[in-house]
Amino acid sequence: MNAIDARTPMELLLVEDDPGDVVMTREALEESKLLLNLHVVNNGEEAVAYLRNDPPFSDAARPDLVLLDLNLPRLSGREVLEIVKSDPDLLRIPIVILTTSEAEEDVLRSYELHANAYVTKPVGFESFVSVVRQIDDFFLSIVRLPRH
Numbered sequence: 748m749n750a751i752d753a754r755t756p757m758e759l760l761l762v763e764d765d766p767g768d769v770v771m772t773r774e775a776l777e778e779s780k781l782l783l784n785l786h787v788v789n790n791g792e793e794a795v796a797y798l799r800n801d802p803p804f805s806d807a808a809r810p811d812l813v814l815l816d817l818n819l820p821r822l823s824g825r826e827v828l829e830i831v832k833s834d835p836d837l838l839r840i841p842i843v844i845l846t847t848s849e850a851e852e853d854v855l856r857s858y859e860l861h862a863n864a865y866v867t868k869p870v871g872f873e874s875f876v877s878v879v880r881q882i883d884d885f886f887l888s889i890v891r892l893p894r895h
Contacts, residue, residue, distance in 0.1 A: 791822025
């Protein structure tokens with residue numbers, strides 16, 4: 748069981764600019780057996796501001812897990828990953844890259860920037876929902892995460 752108390756909701760940050768992917772992720776997580784708070788930001792600048800509790804996210808909960816798309820407006824997912832993993836206050840937050848890219852250079856670069864996992868978004872609703880549920884099960888149920 749995860750190190751976080753089962754009565755304490757898990758905080759999940761989704762960084763995604765595609766409204767359809769946000770809806771599918773939300774639907775996949777609604778059936779989770781865990782108490783879960785999903786927070787969504789739509790670009791890289793908002794992601795960094797959210798994680799640093801900069802306005803307008805001054806009261807944002809620190810996420811237990813971040814699902815990060817690579818192809819984002821303003822700051823790319825790669826830039827967000829680099830910023831987060833070079834910040835001593837944020838670097839322990841697990842980040843899963845969830846993107847459409849199957850490019851080997853994207854996989855390699857993400858791991859060089861210390862992503863915790865790289866997952867290619869499958870095509871099709873059922874496959875997408877299945878992948879999100881597996882990420883949820885693994886990182887929020889099986890893996891022991893550090894307390895902030």
